[in-house]
Amino acid sequence: MSLVAPRTAPTAVQPRRPTGLSALTVVALFAALVVAGPFAAPYDPAAADFFNRLAAPSFAHPLGTDQLGRDVLSRLLAGLWTTPVAAAAVVVIALATGSAVGLAAAVIGGPLDLVVMRLTEALLTIPALAVALAIAGVLGINLSTVVVSLAVVHSGEYARLVRNVAIAEASATHVLAAKALGASPLRIALRHILPGLTRPVLSVAAFSFSFAALSFAGLSFLGLGTPPGSAEWGAMIAEARSHMRAHPHLVLAPGLAIVATVLLANLVGDALGDRRARPSALLSPPVTRKDRL
Numbered sequence: 181m182s183l184v185a186p187r188t189a190p191t192a193v194q195p196r197r198p199t200g201l202s203a204l205t206v207v208a209l210f211a212a213l214v215v216a217g218p219f220a221a222p223y224d225p226a227a228a229d230f231f232n233r234l235a236a237p238s239f240a241h242p243l244g245t246d247q248l249g250r251d252v253l254s255r256l257l258a259g260l261w262t263t264p265v266a267a268a269a270v271v272v273i274a275l276a277t278g279s280a281v282g283l284a285a286a287v288i289g290g291p292l293d294l295v296v297m298r299l300t301e302a303l304l305t306i307p308a309l310a311v312a313l314a315i316a317g318v319l320g321i322n323l324s325t326v327v328v329s330l331a332v333v334h335s336g337e338y339a340r341l342v343r344n345v346a347i348a349e350a351s352a353t354h355v356l357a358a359k360a361l362g363a364s365p366l367r368i369a370l371r372h373i374l375p376g377l378t379r380p381v382l383s384v385a386a387f388s389f390s391f392a393a394l395s396f397a398g399l400s401f402l403g404l405g406t407p408p409g410s411a412e413w414g415a416m417i418a419e420a421r422s423h424m425r426a427h428p429h430l431v432l433a434p435g436l437a438i439v440a441t442v443l444l445a446n447l448v449g450d451a452l453g454d455r456r457a458r459p460s461a462l463l464s465p466p467v468t469r470k471d472r473l
Contacts, residue, residue, distance in 0.1 A: 214260045221254035225411045243433050258411035267393035273331035278338025286346035287369045303336040349376045386449030390442040
């Protein structure tokens with residue numbers, strides 16, 4: 181009989197996910213970069229130098245110059261006030277409107293809940309860019325129209341998420357106790373249900389920011405976002421595509437800026453979401469209602 185204890189298989193070390201503090205740090209650093217970045221531009225992003233067109237990266241121009249002699253680094257830093265800010269505006273508008281509609285549908289219920297959910301599901305089945313293009317085509321093509329059209333598209337995500345989570349929160353003990361004490365539906369919604377929506381809504385907002393940034397850059401690439409010549413990352417890629425073979429840095433610089441922005445937004449969304457699983461109420465079917473407020 182062997183006295184040697186049997187070997188046990190080593191347990192896999194689970195990678196640690198970013199915490200809320202690290203997410204807050206990333207957001208603060210990125211916000212500081214957005215605010216201070218354009219002021220750190222070494223040149224005027226709109227100043228053309230036709231005698232220095234398509235210059236290679238150098239000490240004077242770290243990222244070179246474009247087809248009009250404009251400094252690429254300066255335009256990249258100036259784009260921080262366009263693409264990320266526009267994406268943040270889309271998220272704020274969509275979060276406010278979608279959350280209000282979803283919370284009202286959960287609290288009031290009845291025909292309003294049915295109509296809101298059917299409209300939300302219909303909106304979510306249509307590609308976001310197609311809806312944005314249709315709205316922009318009706319209202320006209322400019323920066324504010326693109327922001328509003330993208331906000332309308334993304335508001336359906338928040339309406340469905342808030343409605344599902346609010347219905348789940350309605351069966352919590354503290355909510356049932358508030359109902360038993362005679363609290364009004366408005367007080368229950370604002371004081372007892374709304375605080376429980378903060379974490380999943382902020383997590384989805386981070387992921388929505390990345391989709392909004394990609395959508396805005398894509399529309400600008402198609403010429404439907406900012407005016408021609410603007411220092412916007414998608415427009416910079418569109419202007420440089422005819423020179424990308426001989427001067428690939430003109431496309432790589434704004435492309436990598438978009439990738440970095442999306443990656444940071446996704447990391448923040450992972451940190452803000454549930455540590456066991458990402459928020460899935462957005463993709464899950466509507467919650468079956470048992471108890472109506």
